[in-house]
Amino acid sequence: MHETIALNRRAMLRGAALGGLGLGLTNLFPAWAQTGSPGLRTDRPTLTGEDIRLRVGHSAFTVGGRTGHAITVNGVLPAPLIRLREGQNVRIHVENTLDEDTSIHWHGLILPFHMDGVPGISFPGILPRTTFTYEFPIKQFGTYWYHSHSGLQEQAGHYGPLVIDPAGAEPAAYDREHVVVLSDWTFMHPHQVMAKVKNEGGYFNRQKQTLAGLLQGSDPEERMSASERRMWGRMRMDPTDIADVTGTTYTYLINGHGPQENWTGLFRPGERVRLRVINASAMTIFNVRIPGLPMSIVQADGTHVRPVETDEFQISVAETYDAIVTPTEDRAYTLMAESIDRSGFCRATIAPRLGMVAPVPPLRPRPTLGMKDMGMGGMDHGGMNHGSMGHSSGGQLGDSAMGRGAAAPPAGADHAAMGHGSGGMNHDMRDESLVPPNIDVGVGVDMIAPIPVDRTGDRPLGLENEPHRVLTYHDLAPLEPFHDRRQPTRSVDIHLTGNMERFMWSFDGRKLNEGAEPIRFERNERVRVNLINNSMMNHPIHIHGHFFELVTGMPHGHPVKHTVNVMPGGKASFDLTADAPGDWAFHCHLLYHMHAGMMNVVKVRPMDDAPNASGTPPPSARSGGTGGAA
Template identity: 80%
Template sequence: MSRRSMLRGAALGGAGLGLANLFPAWAQPGSPGLAPQMPTLSGDDIHLKVAASPFTVGGRTGHAITMNGVLPAPLVRLREGQNVRIHVENALDEDTSIHWHGFILPFHMDGVPGISFPGIPPRTTFTYEFPIVQNGTYWYHSHSGLQEQIGHYGPIVIDPAEPDPVAYDREHVIVLSDWTFLHPHSLFGKLKKQGGYFNRERQTLAGLVGDGDDLARNMPLDERLMWGRMRMDPTDIADVTGSTYTYLINGHGPAENWTGLFRPGERVRLRFINASAMSIFNIRIPGLPMTMVQADGQNVRPVETDEFQISVAETYDAIVTPTEDKAYTLVAESIDRSGMGRATLAPRMGMQAPVPPLRPKPVLGMKDMGMGAMDHAAMGHGSMQGMDHGSGGGGMGHDMRDKSLVPSDVKVGVGVDMIAPMPVDRTGNKPLGLEDAPHRVLTYHDLAPLTPFHDKREPTRSVDIHLTGNMERFMWSFDGRKLNEGAEPIRFARNERVRVNLINNSMMSHPIHIHGHFFEVVTGMPHGHPVKHTVNVMPGGKASFDLTADAPGDWAFHCHLLYHMHAGMMNVVKVRPMDDGGESA
């Protein structure tokens, strides 16, 4: 069965369980039922039970870790100004935890084992207790092992104490995630043995003549041969793809068609949460523009767009106003175009709209190698001669012999196979694969805070953090050093104002998240500095943010691609002194 035929079948809703095995993983149906309203918990005392549960998709049943027996976990609905106690019972045979992603709270309630608390042992209950000092769209998930991959995540909405500046008639929470039947440790093992294990879209000999939708349609032959000489893969967009992932929306696969209802003329608020382990999504609703009103729980000045990219761990709120009595397809296409999550907005249950086919797969280019300031001619001649990609696992991607390319604070070794020679700020660029989209595409430069950041001071110092890795060996780090293997903690003085420069020396996107703080993304912003807790750093690019270190304690700082964090792309931010005046570790 061809891919075109499979897509046509999905669009017609003909993927019954009997036909499930004919469809790729991304097109398999998910959990039973189409009810658009998820279980909701609220109040000052909330109870969550973490336990092993079966999860069925495509006629197969796998092992999941759920909260209160559902995937995703229940929606936790809180109100700004309340104090909440959340009692978490661990019914597993292993330790667990819950991190409250994007929350401002005491560090010992942040929920990161080994950094802010010991974890929750089996058959015990731990009570989180903290005041709610913010509002917006957030989420919660495990920070223990790889539990997040198999269902340990859920959405949070915090209603504002004051009237909401965003007017809407109805809302839907949209939780995006990825599911695989592979055990997470088995999946990680496959990535360690072969970095591109799940990439089924590599260059082929037939592609040299432009067979089908191969790369030859959008990559010149000389450029393809150049990539071959460097032993690099321009199709290595995502580490884990639709070859094993089913992309879920609120726990439902594309063929099951989760449906959110509306009445024509209503302002519908869509709260998007990317709770994936590894999947970055491009979001669009064909025929229905979206007005973005919030990013990472922080209100932004309304800006209309037709498509936006949501990286892992980010949240975006959008207002849509469907005026016609018809269905609209909500498309969450994976960044590498290997699959999609699909849902429907409709006036009535059972309605559907056409599902667009997957678009041609994107490929990496010079900017993604950190050569954004070089033209193609220079790349093909002068600079190419200085590259050495055949030196084995310990060689630098861009000529290890040229030590001037290696920053003094980066530890060079087998875990670093590339240094971007000319990284540039890419926060204003259209996201990877959407550069030539014929419609409006959101960038960070389009985001302006509705309320400016509270701290107007200029930074007193600057810190460079290099995002480093060896893609073939699946080794990931900051500055060439992995957590617990020589990485010194990042130390900030309490209330210090500091500029952090993230420099991506790899050809992968990295959503970088800091716990317990928000920051201003600052470089080149024409409309103001968006306030976020997670920033996606594009391949070979840079992103800078200004941080006020006003939360004393120890905080996790990491790439939110789960397997990158697990491989070592994580560190600890220490903010001192503490409330008792202590400055010790």
């Protein structure tokens, strides 16, 4: 097994001062991803225009002094930057040189469903030694990405960035830009990774608490009382189980460069530099900051937001954020991206000249789980509300946990009757009469959140007590209102369910192709979708072919997104206008969760060209809409 890269700080900085290992390997990266890339807007990308060719094949990939096997596009990792313009048409010819089927999904793009690139749902896939041509109009602008939707190829390197320039003026002016692709790399075969997590829950977690650490930890939040330890033990759960796959096997990358290789992007002091940050990881959620340099967030998931200044943001798998920074000093800055469980990080340098480095902050203490992550809302049970102490998110529950039994009780429920009285914490809630009727309760469901609450305004895991500003979804006010102002006519509850010990994941207790009925929407209907997380893991949920309004209750408007991270034991709601007819994938974007069954099909019917409820054709995604298939 590839162990966590032991970063020797002196060696890392010495290597960076010599220009970085990446400088000697620039032929292995596309031009935009090479360290020292100037990032000038006048530099034209290699893949642009109306006719683009991609070739999927095998390549060797080297990082941290080791070489492994990768699945790449045009022989590079990450894949080439595709740069398009709103209003154009594009034909993308994808040649498959593998001995297995492949595919490309255009993540976040509004296009005909049969061009969406999901084998078995929207097209058959690309057979070995054949070429498939994607052809569709470009109806939007913004920062997006593309990746395989076949097997676990995405983990092996099959992903790349996609930028669409607006047809008109850019509301957020900038002088220079850098595309920043975050990802996770393992030398272990992806199917072996899947086998490890299936066979042993917490296999990759090397940060488990010990008795000595619980009793004598230097951090007071690390210490637990005897009753707290008994509670966690009774649930057969580890409060440090934040991520399924960690830095014990992952090397975290920025533009294909490991931490020691120090990818560097250049600037001139005083320039406005746009950072297009894409989380193309298979399984890793990152916390991103640039010490000493505030970031102005101007776009989320490709849609414009009112500029909001922050010092740190969490980017879940498959999300994109555009940030503008304005460094005025002739000095270097470190772009730091920590994994959510703090088992590793990737970093880059933003500097006026190559060879400059900035201090690399040490990894912060890893977070642990708390009551909110169990679906207990904000209740404080004898000091066990770790959410109020800087703890939150992720994890698992065993068979003796709250599961296979407890549903969300009404407000004012008798918590003593649920085992939450003053007599102690009794989490063995197995009354199946309380389970929502749409959940299949079986071995694949080991927890039902008793009191899930909306957590879209919560600070993310491990960032609750940071003294600086931290972005939340409530900060993402859209620059333009969503195109459909109708109220939803119905509501749909979708429960995010799983059994962490057995690595079983599903919606409503049913896995795709094992009894899951498609989610059906009438074309142009307005629906509120309530995502209820009955697990102690974060789940970035993505719907293909549509954007939605995340319901936050904020007066300045609801964020417009295509992916939302649902925090553990919490819920998130969005309003969807189903104006894109066809069959669309709907899934958790943690690759191994999706592969394990947390996926379904959204069917939007009828398939004719009927106008929407207002009598006009569906609007372009340019105004926050979903477009509709051509």
